[in-house]
Amino acid sequence: MANPTAERLSRDEYFYGHKACAGCGGSLAVRAALKVLGQNAVSVLPAGCMSAVGFNFPQLCFSNNSIISTFAGTASMLTGIETGLRAKGYSDFTAVGFAGDGGTADIGIQALSGAIDRNDNIIYICYDNEAYMNTGIQKSGLTPFGARTTTTPAGANIHGNLRPKKNMFEIAAAHDIPYAATASVGYLPDFIKKVEKASRIKGTKYIHVIAPCPTGWGIAPDETVEIAKEVVDCGLWYLAEYENGEFTLNHKPKDFTSVEAYLKKQGRFKHLDLDDIKTVIESRDKKWAFIEKNFTYQ
Amino acid sequence: MKPFLREKKTFSAAEIPEATAFEAGYLVTVNSGWRSIRPVIDTGRCIGCEQCYLYCPDGVIAIQNGKAVIDYDFCKGCGICAKICKIGAIGTEAEHK
Ligand SMILES: Cc1ncc(C[n+]2csc(CCOP(=O)(O)OP(=O)(O)O)c2C)c(N)n1
Numbered sequence A: 001m002a003n004p005t006a007e008r009l010s011r012d013e014y015f016y017g018h019k020a021c022a023g024c025g026g027s028l029a030v031r032a033a034l035k036v037l038g039q040n041a042v043s044v045l046p047a048g049c050m051s052a053v054g055f056n057f058p059q060l061c062f063s064n065n066s067i068i069s070t071f072a073g074t075a076s077m078l079t080g081i082e083t084g085l086r087a088k089g090y091s092d093f094t095a096v097g098f099a100g101d102g103g104t105a106d107i108g109i110q111a112l113s114g115a116i117d118r119n120d121n122i123i124y125i126c127y128d129n130e131a132y133m134n135t136g137i138q139k140s141g142l143t144p145f146g147a148r149t150t151t152t153p154a155g156a157n158i159h160g161n162l163r164p165k166k167n168m169f170e171i172a173a174a175h176d177i178p179y180a181a182t183a184s185v186g187y188l189p190d191f192i193k194k195v196e197k198a199s200r201i202k203g204t205k206y207i208h209v210i211a212p213c214p215t216g217w218g219i220a221p222d223e224t225v226e227i228a229k230e231v232v233d234c235g236l237w238y239l240a241e242y243e244n245g246e247f248t249l250n251h252k253p254k255d256f257t258s259v260e261a262y263l264k265k266q267g268r269f270k271h272l273d274l275d276d277i278k279t280v281i282e283s284r285d286k287k288w289a290f291i292e293k294n295f296t297y298q
Numbered sequence B: 001m002k003p004f005l006r007e008k009k010t011f012s013a014a015e016i017p018e019a020t021a022f023e024a025g026y027l028v029t030v031n032s033g034w035r036s037i038r039p040v041i042d043t044g045r046c047i048g049c050e051q052c053y054l055y056c057p058d059g060v061i062a063i064q065n066g067k068a069v070i071d072y073d074f075c076k077g078c079g080i081c082a083k084i085c086k087i088g089a090i091g092t093e094a095e096h097k
């Protein structure tokens, strides 16, 4: 039986035997993207789970050329690789980075902004598991409101993280980047299409993919894909693109599924009360009012 | 190609590369010991739709002769494949190894 998405991908595996936890969403994002980009992808992995689980001396779980960068320097290293290979006369390669939410929205944002400013010909993929997972679940700029992390504990007075998620997609778009997109590993064909599209565009490309972490989110390993789908279905995440100065919404849920049901499935949100859930729903509705106004839906 | 298990697991100092790893795809350990459940494909029911192949975070499912086949050396038993298979061709059993 034909699977149109599977048929467009390389049958080879480029991220194999890695030590990510069972059911890791980040590893699914890396694996899928590399099956699009193929053998000539040169991947850059900053400090974070995907480098920690991919490079375990003497193991290298990547079958394409791959390198670890400094935590802050994913985009800078991509710039160097792209320029260096081009200077040596190579043209058939893709410089691609896979950085976590902390590595992207916090410590790596300056290097990323610089690369977009220079319009370097690279693909930057942020796999967003909504906290610093590799160091044991600390809050990042992309941790959502209400999430319990080790640095935003949930107690009687304060119910986890007080701050909303930074809007990295629109921050990238605000540079007037050639291509930016949001995605989720729960909608894998959509993510794969976006990586394919990015590989055909010249200049800087930014893809922000939600990649649940069973360990940090407090879900079972077999729930990763479902929860990554549900976050889109309940409207707390959205699938969109930015190109030629325009925002496009790719998927519009007819009716949102329950935000409360989405939150209560996860250990990190178990403590939230009805007021907290109301706050989450209100911020979702505000976001969607903005989307309705500023994004076209095709 | 995919990374594969190597025979050679010990090295003299001179053989060790000055890098964070050996060459791309150099594997020396399996992940099978992580499993508490084992996914099992019912080959009779499998229609080869490749959804499990697509969504396996470890890439350990291949389609051979139109049927899903699992590389148990590297399957971690996350159970994602069993949930993604719409027709229920993947069952799970307790791992006894
Ligand atoms: C400059 C620097 N600061 C801190 C660290 C420690 N560190 C390594 S990984 C990591 C967390 C990474 O979080 P994220 O980017 O979200 O990726 P994840 O681990 O969640 O995949 C931290 C803080 C480091 N390696 N380098």
Ligand code: SF4
Residues within 6 Å of the ligand: A019, A020, A021, A022, A023, A024, A025, A026, A027, A049, A053, A129, A133, A134, A212, A213, A214, A215, A216
């Ligand atoms: S801690 Fe989370 S992100 Fe890191 S390897 Fe495990 S599941 Fe993946």
Ligand code: SF4
Residues within 6 Å of the ligand: B041, B045, B046, B047, B048, B049, B050, B051, B052, B053, B067, B068, B084, B085, B086, B087, B088, B089, B090
């Ligand atoms: S999802 Fe089910 S039917 Fe489809 S290939 Fe996998 S085992 Fe076979």
Ligand code: SF4
Residues within 6 Å of the ligand: A023, B039, B055, B056, B057, B058, B059, B060, B061, B070, B074, B075, B076, B077, B078, B079, B080, B081, B082
């Ligand atoms: S249990 Fe997980 S690792 Fe094993 S084959 Fe299924 S999806 Fe892949």
Ligand SMILES: [Mg+2]
Residues within 6 Å of the ligand: A100, A101, A102, A128, A129, A130, A131, A132, A133, A134
């Ligand atoms: Mg993270």
